[in-house]
Amino acid sequence: MRYWLMKTEPTTFSVEDLAAAPRRTTGWDGVRNYQARNMLRDQMKRGDEAFLYYSSTEVPGIVATMRVVREGYPDPTAFDRKDHHYDPDSRRDDPRWFMIDVQLKRRLKRVIPLSELRAHAGRELRGMALLRPGNRLSVTPVSEQEWQFILALE
DNA sequence: GCCAACGTTGGC
């Protein structure tokens, strides 16, 4: 079993939206980056857990944990001409973009801010993908040690 | 709103 971190902008999709969704589950569609695509398609497995992370907000940070409930499958928004994430180069018989389904496990008792994660970048969270300079990936791996350490901060 | 860090695109 592996651990991940998935970014969302709360104005686009929030933990409240996820909590209100049927079975507290949502399809994580719209990812249009090859590195992230590869993780969604090939590496994220049923039962893996993921942090829900808020970006582009007053206090960026981790707000919840989620569980992977469906493994990679073609992202239909890429086929939809009217969708913001439409990609004419992705075809149904040769899909380019993939998505997974995630279920809310639980909200954290408090937001763990990015600034607090950074404060541990020199030791426990050294090498954490999220903290690497210039990181922009919307999906990043989290090691088991990082996962446990961050939950202990809670 | 600024801007650094990337990824992508396309001319050559």
Next chain:
DNA sequence: GCCAACGTTGGC
């Protein structure tokens, strides 16, 4: 295959 231009991300 190189690289400049451009678009996007996301912290601050």
